[in-house]
Amino acid sequence: MTGRTAVILGATGVSGRALLSHLTTLPGWNVIAVSRRKPDFATPARHVAADMSNPASCREAAAQLADATHVFYTAYIDRPSWVEQRAPNAAMLANMIDALEPAAKGLQHVCLLQGTKYYGHHLGPYKTPAREDDPRHMPPNFYFDQQDYLIEKSRGKSWSWSCARPHIICGMAIGTPMNAIAVIAAFASISKELKLPLRYPGGPAAYSVIRQATQGDLLARAMVWMATNTACANEAFNVTNGDHFRYEHLWPKIADLFGMPVAAPQRIDLQQFMPAKAQLWAGMVRKYGLRVADFAQVADWRFATYTFNSDWDQMSDTNKCRDRGFVSSVDTEAMFLSELQRFRDERIVP
Ligand SMILES: NC(=O)c1ccc[n+]([C@@H]2O[C@H](COP(=O)([O-])OP(=O)(O)OC[C@H]3O[C@@H](n4cnc5c(N)ncnc54)[C@H](OP(=O)(O)O)[C@@H]3O)[C@@H](O)[C@H]2O)c1
Numbered sequence: 001m002t003g004r005t006a007v008i009l010g011a012t013g014v015s016g017r018a019l020l021s022h023l024t025t026l027p028g029w030n031v032i033a034v035s036r037r038k039p040d041f042a043t044p045a046r047h048v049a050a051d052m053s054n055p056a057s058c059r060e061a062a063a064q065l066a067d068a069t070h071v072f073y074t075a076y077i078d079r080p081s082w083v084e085q086r087a088p089n090a091a092m093l094a095n096m097i098d099a100l101e102p103a104a105k106g107l108q109h110v111c112l113l114q115g116t117k118y119y120g121h122h123l124g125p126y127k128t129p130a131r132e133d134d135p136r137h138m139p140p141n142f143y144f145d146q147q148d149y150l151i152e153k154s155r156g157k158s159w160s161w162s163c164a165r166p167h168i169i170c171g172m173a174i175g176t177p178m179n180a181i182a183v184i185a186a187f188a189s190i191s192k193e194l195k196l197p198l199r200y201p202g203g204p205a206a207y208s209v210i211r212q213a214t215q216g217d218l219l220a221r222a223m224v225w226m227a228t229n230t231a232c233a234n235e236a237f238n239v240t241n242g243d244h245f246r247y248e249h250l251w252p253k254i255a256d257l258f259g260m261p262v263a264a265p266q267r268i269d270l271q272q273f274m275p276a277k278a279q280l281w282a283g284m285v286r287k288y289g290l291r292v293a294d295f296a297q298v299a300d301w302r303f304a305t306y307t308f309n310s311d312w313d314q315m316s317d318t319n320k321c322r323d324r325g326f327v328s329s330v331d332t333e334a335m336f337l338s339e340l341q342r343f344r345d346e347r348i349v350p
Pocket of ligand 1: 009011015034036037052054115116117166167170176
């Protein structure tokens, strides 16, 4: 177990932060966190600042990443459309691996974080349960570019790659575009402040459809398992909590957690309605001593609109992971409640 150096590319996001927390508790790992901004939380890991959109910045950082044995790629740039996301996200991975690979002579593995967008979940109904070997959808999709890049780049080399495909990663992160816990926590606490019951803000079909999620910590453990297990080399794995949920059953429990009544769903355009709550939020920050004053950093209402209105089955087949030996699971309803409570304990929401 000695002599392993993990480099987490995108270490401050919802997935990267969970990976950073996990890896820094493991014996025998030296951990380096890479992102543009310094982590806004305590970590024993060394931070290397790099803008992966910029090849020169990657080359400069690579000198400090030469010890890398295991690279975990969890970076992401948000763009308004799926098509626009392709080029910047494909380029970030290639820029950094092109720079890092010649410097890291002991490189063993690059683990890429993907998601169920690989199967076209973001486009509407898709074939469920989704299996890792399902045919790709009509491109573009930056996951395809990133995976193909790693396949080509690793050809004939001594390092291997793997891909993790989670769904709705739940964990702690501030100011990131895709965080289901953050949007639920912010929506519930604002509803409560306005003395409203907790109403699911998406359509009725989305309220009752079957869903799945992936706890950040479980994903972190799965990615380390994939990166260090030769049976996982050059393979992709679906990674979810292992069970399913419907918001219609979870929502009343969330209302209970926040100490408020629940009412029937009512679809509202969160992107239009919620930014106007910035002043209300400023008052809540003062009243409850909250940590994040900038309302725009609290929750991304475009993502919220998308996720609360996804009214098609969301289901991955996770047999491949289990068959190869990763058998951990998480109770998703309990996970939502504990992650939401964490947002309260850390004074992100009251
Ligand atoms: N969130 C989910 O629910 C979810 C679900 C399934 C799949 N996924 C996939 O998982 C991957 C990671 O998503 P995430 O939600 O964990 O991302 P995230 O929370 O938005 O974090 C992105 C990370 O990338 C870093 N980053 C962004 N631009 C950078 C740049 N130019 N140079 C260096 N670092 C940069 C950010 O730090 P700085 O801004 O400080 O640089 C941050 O650490 C994505 O492919 C996403 O599609 C996410």
